[in-house]
Amino acid sequence: MQDELRDHLITQEPYYQPTADEVELYEAAYSVRMPMMLKGPTGCGKTRFVEHMAWKLGKPLITVACNEDMTASDLVGRYLLDADGTRWQDGPLTKAARFGAICYLDEIVEARQDTTVVIHPLTDNRRVLPLEKKGEMVEAHPDFQVVISYNPGYQSLMKDLKESTKQRFGALDFNYPDHETEARIVAHEGGVNEEMAGKLVSVAERARNLKGHGLDEGISTRMLVYAASLIAKNVAPLAACRMALVRPITDDPDMRDALDSAVTTFF
Numbered sequence: 061m062q063d064e065l066r067d068h069l070i071t072q073e074p075y076y077q078p079t080a081d082e083v084e085l086y087e088a089a090y091s092v093r094m095p096m097m098l099k100g101p102t103g104c105g106k107t108r109f110v111e112h113m114a115w116k117l118g119k120p121l122i123t124v125a126c127n128e129d130m131t132a133s134d135l136v137g138r139y140l141l142d143a144d145g146t147r148w149q150d151g152p153l154t155k156a157a158r159f160g161a162i163c164y165l166d167e168i169v170e171a172r173q174d175t176t177v178v179i180h181p182l183t184d185n186r187r188v189l190p191l192e193k194k195g196e197m198v199e200a201h202p203d204f205q206v207v208i209s210y211n212p213g214y215q216s217l218m219k220d221l222k223e224s225t226k227q228r229f230g231a232l233d234f235n236y237p238d239h240e241t242e243a244r245i246v247a248h249e250g251g252v253n254e255e256m257a258g259k260l261v262s263v264a265e266r267a268r269n270l271k272g273h274g275l276d277e278g279i280s281t282r283m284l285v286y287a288a289s290l291i292a293k294n295v296a297p298l299a300a301c302r303m304a305l306v307r308p309i310t311d312d313p314d315m316r317d318a319l320d321s322a323v324t325t326f327f
């Protein structure tokens with residue numbers, strides 16, 4: 061392994077509870093270096109999954125949190141001015157391509173489309189990255205792979221991936237796990253027993269049914285883990301649920317009361 065990537069190697073197994081055959085499918089995709097898109101709502105395990113897979117495959121992981129101010133240079137690199145003049149510095153995408161990491165572009169739709177297109181030559185059979193300012197053509201390392209995340213709920217027509225971007229990727233759908241699996245995750249991550257975790261999951265299931273009926277997004281696994289960790293610190297379950305599950309997702313008093321009463325059904 062190249063020194064440049066040593067810091068990006070994940071040495072401890074990130075806990076990940078599979079929900080279907082996503083681990084095997086991802087391994088197959090990686091074996092042919094297929095660029096992958098992880099789709100699913102916030103807090104359902106996409107980031108944890110890619111960390112787990114990088115660990116399992118023994119490959120370094122470089123994560124980039126995308127936003128609308130991000131430019132192509134932020135991904136690719138730029139000349140920096142220092143005492144001896146100018147010096148080229150690889151951006152995270154270039155570093156991953158050059159030395160062979162998995163490059164995870166989180167929330168890629170947040171980036172402007174003229175930024176997104178820089179991944180095009182890396183995500184088709186060319187597997188190259190032209191550094192125009194430097195006049196260099198970087199050939200991707202055999203271990204290199206691009207992974208992007210995508211929340212299908214959030215897109216407006218203005219903010220969606222170009223079809224030519226989407227069609228360069230294989231995609232895996234993520235969602236909240238089934239009751240038993242999610243309870244196991246919440247118990248493990250939040251430090252509560254499975255009975256308590258199961259009740260929290262039941263609250264979330266109520267709220268998820270209200271998605272589209274006054275709620276934009278259901279209660280995520282991440283929120284359940286928060287609530288559980290408060291309970292594990294001896295916060296009363298009712299207060300923990302109100303603070304970690306209900307208040308963050310709604311400003312509407314009626315919806316808040318409806319969710320609060322769902323909480324009291326279980327606690």
Ligand SMILES: Nc1ncnc2c1ncn2[C@@H]1O[C@H](COP(=O)(O)OP(=O)(O)OP(=O)(O)O)[C@@H](O)[C@H]1O
Pocket residue numbers: 075076077078079100101102103104105106107108109209211237245249281282285
């Ligand atoms: N299948 C799973 N196995 C283990 N932990 C999970 C799983 N799904 C969710 N979690 C827990 O939920 C938390 C949130 O998951 P994660 O950060 O991966 O969400 P995400 O899908 O990347 O969300 P976002 O779109 O907001 O980035 C994790 O920190 C972990 O505790």
Ligand SMILES: [Mg+2]
Pocket residue numbers: 106107108166209
């Ligand atoms: Mg994430």
